[in-house]
Amino acid sequence: MATFANQQLVLTAIGEDRSGIVSELTKLVSDCHCNIIDSRIAILGNEFTFIMLLAGDMAAICRVEHLLPVKSMELGLLTMMKRTSKHQQGEYSAGYTLEYHGIDTPGTLSKVTGFFAEQNISISSLKSDTYDQDGELMMRCELEVNIPVEVDSDEFKIKFEDLSRTLNVDYIFRRIR
Incomplete structure (x- = not known):
């Protein structure tokens, strides 16, 4: 029998950036008795983007699902919701952050994420951006990854070293767990 005390909902909101949006959305969530x-x-x-994972009993989650569309219209936001369940952690031998940077070249992020997919390595967080440095457009990216127990970490790092040379990026791996 499913428990109704721990329902989960992913809520995404996108709209023109202005002050007060976070306050309005978190107040709605709180008023609906979600965490x-x-x-x-x-x-x-x-554009402002806000993603939240909410938890609450069935009634609380239903209140958010019912009230959010009206609040979204008031705030001029595009919102999306999806029910989910608690994340089941896989068997990982280690977790790392990877930071890399270099001249902004189209396709670099795609090649890096494709490399992780080929190695069966899970990306749990990703942030990338570009910036100007001495008139040159540069890119930087920070990923958090989980290495499955069946993947040899040392072999993985050697393969990534080869990829980084091909892509002409500098990088730092840091073990975080």
Whole structure:
């Protein structure tokens, strides 16, 4: 029998950046008696993005699902919701952050994420951006990854070293767990 005390909902909101949006959305969540388990905010261009993982009993989650569309219209936001369940952690031997940077070249992020997919390595967080340095457009990226127990970490690092040379990026791996 499913428990109704621990329902989860992913809520995503996108709209023009202005002050007060976070306050309005978190007030709605609180008024509906939900708890924010995890969240991320980013400004992309002139757009504000907010992703939250909410938890609550069935009635609380239903209240958010019912009230959010009206609040979204008031705030001029595009929102999306999806029911989910508690994340099941896989068998990992280690977790790392990878930071890399170099001249902005189209396809670099795609090649890096493709490499991780080929190695069966899970990306749990990713942030990338570009910046100007001495008139040259540069890119930087930070990923958090989980290495499955069946993947040899040393062999993986050697393969990534080869990829980084091909892509002409500098990088740092840091073990975080």
